Amino acid sequence: MLGFWKRGEQVNDLILRHLAHVRQAMSLFGDATRAYFVEKDVEKARRLMVETHKAESLADDVRREVEKTLVQGALLAPSRRQLLLIVDGIDTLANAAQGTLHYLVNQSVDVPPEVEPFALKILEESETLFEDVDCGVRSLLAGDAKTSLDCAERIDRHESAVDRFDAEATRTLFALNIELARKMHVRGYFAVLALISDRAEDLADQVALVAAERAL
């Protein structure tokens, strides 16, 4: 009868492992983006992009393990559904980070110096935002609904900040006297960069929902 408890613990550990791999992917994504913009070292950025891809793949493997353990009967049906949505939500962050790097490095996006600071600001917000994602998920697993809700609220604030930087970047970009094709190319990069915070916001909504449902 206690076999299901063991499977529950297994799911808990797997979610934390998955979170660790996504953290690694996010950290490599930050390093790669800085290598591209700050160090202007495209080769280093490319190397780190490959590392990000590896971390994302490892996260995918663990996510599948979570799914398998849940299907085998860990926890209860409603908790399984909620945790699957949360794990999927965390996973989309690593996917978005990887996709952003592919766009930047593989397409050699030529970001004008006037707009570069906005990309770095969005990057910083995304990194801070991930800390709150991490905090929200860990609190949820620990049963601290209040902290989970606080983290979800902070994620929303970071997402708003990203939106503001994105809008400012767009205004600055389209005020520049450069080719429209280049503007569109750079704009596309900002669109994928902002996707990380959009997905984190979706995840925050899910975390908040689960935390709220925990209240009797």
Added chain:
Amino acid sequence: MWTLVAGIFMGWSLGADAAASLFGPTVRSGAMRFWTAAILASIFVLIGAMTVGSGCFATYDAIGTQTLLSAFLVALAAGLTITLMAALGLPVSSTQAVVGAILGVGLLSGGVSVAPLTKIGLSWVLTPIGGLVAAYIPYKLLVLFPQALPSRLVNRVGVIRVGLVLVTCYSAYALGANNVANVTGVFVSSGLLSPTLGALIGALAIGLGILTFSRRVIETVGSALVRLDAVTALIAILAEAITLNVYAVIGIPVSASQAIVGAVIGIGLVKGVKTIDGRVLLRVLFGWVGTPTIAGLLSAGLVLGARLVA
């Protein structure tokens, strides 16, 4: 002995119907696989019937002593009422069907005692209230002291899961203890069966219903519990079981579905939300009046028909 077929048929339909509230939420939530739940429930129905179940036989005996033929007609009328009402999608209470059928036969034979009927009538009103109180108190305590449940997700879900398994067993035990008299009570009253044999055959018939047809009932019909989460479903099933158990000890068979309706209302009172709509309450009222009336008319008709043939 062939007259027992009607009782076994009744037990079978009772088992199939009761499963929705007995372990429907436990199976649906994934706390237990269907077969584990069905086998456990059948075993505990048997334990409940064999240990406490014979107490309720005396109540049916007190309304009016049965002959072999009247016992058969009562069981047949009650079984047909249950089947008819289930087919029409109307609420089914085996207790009320049996009482109505006994009344129908008894009024024509001139052998009905009023005192036990008053007791039974009162129990019908008190059953949902009992369910309400039995759910309100533990749920209110849980809301006041949420730390009673572990906060860590895995531990919390584990405790709820164990709780669901335990209340499933307890509610099956209580169902066996309280409702087995509905199945074979009239046959014990007629002298065909001893109380022990009546409890055994009744429990086996209920178990047969659980094992052969309850899966379909859980998947298609559901119950008032469907909209509840795991914690509130656990409390509602517990309240149902406590109500049935208390009445089994007193020796009055009551309706499990009406106990659960009371329990769901009790949870709604704590939450400050309406968990049951007017239609469900109307169904409870119909259960009090409609089921015994239909069963009574049917059994009276069967008695008249039997007299004509004879």
